[in-house]
Amino acid sequence: MTEKIGVYVCHCGTNIAGIVDVEDVAKWAAEKLQRRGVVIARDYKFMCSSLGQELIEKDIKELGLTRVVVAACSPHLHEKTFRNACKNAGLNPYLCELVSIREQVSWVHTDKVVATEKSKAIVSGGVERVIWHEPLEPLRVPIHPATLVVGGGIAGIQAALEIADAGYHVYMVEREPSIGGHMAQFDKTFPTLDCSACILTPKMVDVGNHPNITLLTWAEVTNVDGYVGNFQATIRQKARCVNTELCTGCGICWEKCPKKVIDDVFEAGLGKRKAIYTPFPQAVPRYPVLDKANCTYFLKGTCKACEKFCPTGAIDFTQQDEFLQIDVGQIILATGWDLFDVRRMPQYGYGRLANVFTSLEFERLSNASGPTGGKIVLRDGVTPPASVAIVHCVGSRDKNYNPYCSSICCMQSLKFAHLVHERTGAEVYNCYIDIRTPSKGYEEFYQRLLEEGTHFIRGKVAEVTNAYRTPEEEGKLIVQVEDTLIGKQRRIPVDMVILSAGLEPRHDAKEVGRLFGISCSADGWYIERHPKLDPVATMTDGVYIAGVVQGPKDIPASVAQGAAAAARALGKIQQKEVAMEPIRATINEDKCSGCRMCNTLCPFNAILFHEDKMVSEVNPALCQGCGTCVAACPAGAISGTGFSNEQILAQLDGLLLLNIKRLEEIPA
Amino acid sequence: MSEQTDINKPFEPVIIGFTCNWCSYRAADMAGTARMKYSPNIRLIRLMCSGRLDPTFVLKAFAGGADGVMITGCHPGDCHYVEQNYKALRRFIILKKTLQQFGIEAGRIKLLWASAAEGAFFTEEVNKFVEQVRALGPLQWPTSGGGLEKMFAVPEHMLVKEVTV
């Protein structure tokens, strides 16, 4: 019995119709594919509009269409739209096929004749394929109401609080001893110049106290199994060597600890901490962590001062790493960023010239609870600078390092300029390429800095050196820069140079991404489902991203993304179940010989072997629909819905126009 | 399928490209969104994963008149389904070796890894492949276009007849 197929060719305004003769394609389909079942072929300006969809619905009802082919944009955009149109008209949504003649034809080819011919072939492929479509129902799986948030920075904190406040459980896993992320390192935040800790710590405390949040710091996720709604995550809780049931956070242990260690995480290498420590005074949780690699007891077997002085006996040197398994329904990744390593640009002298500082170092310098108590001073810890140069775009907007703009460094550099003015009265030189201050209050902040008397030099700094040429330059750091607005090379002697280094993905972002089944783009940031319209979802259902992991952004944007990811997760939790695409493999028991070739091919462990019946079976709840087993089965015993052999081979047939050839050989 | 009717017109190969839904198909979409231009000789088939690639598809493509076949998927390690692109790799290697014994040159089949962000790379590689296949000339496998009958033409007088003595 031939199907009754409706073909709809979209103009998409002039996007398609400008290159492809859409009327010709529709006419061709109606004529040449009539014997293949095409009963109607239309072309229309915007198939995705309600009028366009109504065309389809009307034809289904009036002509009794059993299949629909739409030739328009990419299925990634409107497959759901046309499926819904079919559903509304009473036709199973999976009996509809959307083929792309826009992204694949009109937008990428210039020859109109060739483009039209290719579109015909694509429509032909769609028609042949759709004949083999079957009515399908989405698989519904329950969603576990708990959520895992990985990363305790501001984005992760926001996400966790939103979900927990809504009444659902959250596991927050943070690899450092305390949550807070990079924001906890900052002194002031632009443009309001709020004290960073003051606005952050209340949220941190909320997380620490929240009855719906299980906070696991000094912990990492080591394995994730399962699929949306049903993830099992294994978490390694690293040994703190502190019994958290007994610890009160009184701080005596780190007071008494005799071993000082350079803190290159929180203090950015500028200050020191003890071998047993909390990273900063407002740390959440308050429990310290013992750095085994630097602890005298673990190195030499002596000391144990912390144990001696602890009033509650909470120190436990025998503590081991523990592994926990948790069940969650969804995962939000908010693992933040690393700073660009400025040593990759030796011309700026970091590490060689004492008074060249990175942005994070400067944050610690200006922070009241930092190593200098908030005094902006040179490396000697005493002398305030009389002149400071701030270099923009270090490692960003640079073909040699990172081509992208790190988004926050201009505002950050302006902030630094303001702090230097405020605290030292020094001359400040900002060397920039462009001043990027787009968000609310940002441009006004820039104006303010202009009025404060900051010197703005438009030019990328070529070099920071101490090789002086004149007596004025002696003992100073000389910033060599072309001032492009006056067209002159300048050598500016300063006491201190601050490098506004760019943001980079975490050094292990790729490995962490693989754990969760998501990928990184060429720059290393995690790939979102759609760059314009879906920035917090990923290609993996149930795994979301929020904050700088998705790309450089400021705090308000990170908070917004954290809240967006939480909203997405909450939406799914409230629906109690999620509908999964019915693209699944099935094994025909009669055809299966039990050869077991398929058994090792499934990364989701969806294929089981039954020893008693000597056949293999696919568990439809675990099957993700990749089709690898379908392609591998030597007996042809495995079939896959949605992308069956018949469908793909038919599409191939149609694309090569073999169906037309065969029809031409048979008299009408 | 592929035309070579006019000596002066260059031969236009027909290439079938298999793309995976998560990476390479999106790379093709991205090439489209960014209006990058590539040769129209390629016609794409979307699979959920390069691991779905059955050698039957490739053989059918060549037997059906294609001059070249391109198989694309996610970069090793980045497969949306974890590691299925490795299965595609393994099948590709033996398929290529087998096809060469059939006289189908290694240059007619290509395996390409492209991530969703690599629209420009996808475009370049398609163009390169089209030229590579163009240089090899049309394949015109006889099963696809009436070439078969010519093989079995025996002059009438030579056909076996019953000897009546």
Add this chain to the structure above:
Amino acid sequence: MSTNGKPKFAMYWAASCGGCEIAVLNIHEKILDVDANFEVVFWPVAMDAKYKDVEAMEDGSILLTLFNGAIRNDENEHIAKLLRRKSKLLVAFGSCANEGCMPALANLSSVKDMVDTAFTTITTDNPQNIRPNTSYTVPEGELYIPTLYPVVRTLDQVVPVDYYMPGCPPESHQIAAVIDLVIQVLQGKAELPPAGSVIGAGGSTVCDECPRTRNEKKIKKFERIQNIMIDPELCILEQGVLCSGPATRSGCDAPCPKAGSPCIGCYGPAEGAEDYGSRLMTAVASVIDSNDPAEIERIFEGIPDPAGQFYRFNLAGSLLRFSKSAWKE
């Protein structure tokens, strides 16, 4: 109807080895059932008959013809067409008729190359470097011998076929079962399967009939059977020897693996599989235990002739059917 009232039976060999004929005779005393129920009108190996006798028969008057052998030359084609006309039920019998079998491996070379090879081997006495011609003039007139076609074809690539019986040869117990079925049909006690079906075979693959234990498959190396001691209990493929059982239709009762020899695929593809070679290729490749292209290539060096290995019995019936050298001038 024949002179003695019994339905007519014919068996013919085209490009074949004679093994199918022997398999039929191997049904031992069951051959008497054949004689009891049928009149054998044309069977070159067993009795004398001329082509003109067949041409004189009424169209459709032979009830059952078992046609084995591939179509190599125009004589094969002529008789195939003749027997199609004269038979009610034409069965493609044996691997040669079904898919080409060994003769079809010739499709990897050109006829010229094969003839040259045959006529210039080290043991051939051919000082004038003669090649056979298809016609020769004698005082009485022109003599012709059949022309070799450039490629070997299966029976159904030449004439429509009613049923397919795979195997090289089809196992005698299956032949006996099919004969029983036809006799039952004649007696009105059973129905013929739908036209175009594969008969005398199973619905799964050889692994279904193989008694060896099987585990998850991972291949790190391909072994040649003479180089290792085959464990009698364990799956042969897991021991590194390429057994084609997983891709080969069941029905033979797995005599080769039971005897310690890997299945070589003579029963053809499983039900619904379009191209045998690609099914075997994809399964074996998918379980190669490596992700490194260089290592995978090295492992595949253990299959030095993949076209021969994967298409040993099924080249003419495959999707590509022949190599370029067979048809390109």
